[in-house]
Amino acid sequence: MGNKIISDGNELDTGAFRTALGQFATGVTIVTTRDATGAPIGLTANSFNSVSLDPPLILWSLARKSINLAVFEASPHFAINILAADQKLLSDRFARPVADRFESVDWCEGAGGVPVIEGSLASFECAAHRQLDGGDHVIFLGRVLRFRAAAAENDKEPLVYYAGRYAKADRQTAA
Numbered sequence: 076m077g078n079k080i081i082s083d084g085n086e087l088d089t090g091a092f093r094t095a096l097g098q099f100a101t102g103v104t105i106v107t108t109r110d111a112t113g114a115p116i117g118l119t120a121n122s123f124n125s126v127s128l129d130p131p132l133i134l135w136s137l138a139r140k141s142i143n144l145a146v147f148e149a150s151p152h153f154a155i156n157i158l159a160a161d162q163k164l165l166s167d168r169f170a171r172p173v174a175d176r177f178e179s180v181d182w183c184e185g186a187g188g189v190p191v192i193e194g195s196l197a198s199f200e201c202a203a204h205r206q207l208d209g210g211d212h213v214i215f216l217g218r219v220l221r222f223r224a225a226a227a228e229n230d231k232e233p234l235v236y237y238a239g240r241y242a243k244a245d246r247q248t249a250a
C-alpha cells in the first residue's frame with residue numbers, strides 16, 4: 076500500500092506540506108555574521124546543504140520575514156556552525172527572540188570577522204557568493220574560504236531535527 080496523495084499541487088495544504096517536508100531529517104546549524112556596527116548576528120537554520128566541491132559552495136535559506144534579512148543581504152561573509160547534540164540549548168536560543176543571543180556563548184572570529192561557535196562539529200567560513208529568489212525565503216550561496224571540523228574519530232553526536240523535533244542519530248555499525 077503506497078502513501079496517500081495529500082495534495083496534487085493545485086490547492087496546497089500548507090500544514091500538510093510542512094509535515095511532509097519534515098520527513099527529511101536534517102542536522103542543525105547556527106548561521107552567523109556581523110552587522111554594520113560589528114555586532115554578532117546569528118540564527119538557527121536547518122536549510123543548510125552542500126552544493127559544490129570545486130569551487131567549494133554551500134547554501135542555506137532565510138525567511139524573508141527574518142529581522143536579520145537585510146543584514147545577511149548586505150554581509151560579505153557568513154559562517155555555518157554545525158551543532159553537536161550537546162548544543163541543543165544553543166539551537167533553541169538562536170531560534171527565539173532573545174535580546175542578545177551571543178550572551179555567554181563561546182565564539183571566536185573567523186574570515187571577515189564572522190562568529191565561529193566553539194564546540195560545533197564543524198564550521199564553514201564563507202564569502203557571500205550569490206543570493207537567489209526562494210519564494211518566501213532568500214537562498215544564500217556561500218563560497219567556503221576556511222573550515223574547521225572535529226577530528227574524524229570524534230565520538231560527539233550531531234544534533235538532528237526530524238518531524239519538527241530534535242532527534243538522535245543512531246549510528247549503524249558497518250556490515
Ligand SMILES: Cc1cc2nc3c(=O)[nH]c(=O)nc-3n(C[C@H](O)[C@H](O)[C@H](O)COP(=O)(O)O)c2cc1C
Nearest residue numbers: 118119120121122136137138141142143170171236
Ligand atoms: C531546527 C530549526 C531550524 C530552522 N531553520 C531555519 C531556516 O533554515 N531558515 C530560517 O529562516 N529559519 C529557520 N528557523 C527559524 C529561525 O531560527 C527563527 O525564526 C529565528 O527566530 C529567526 O531569527 P531572526 O528573525 O532573528 O533572524 C529554524 C528553527 C529551528 C528550531
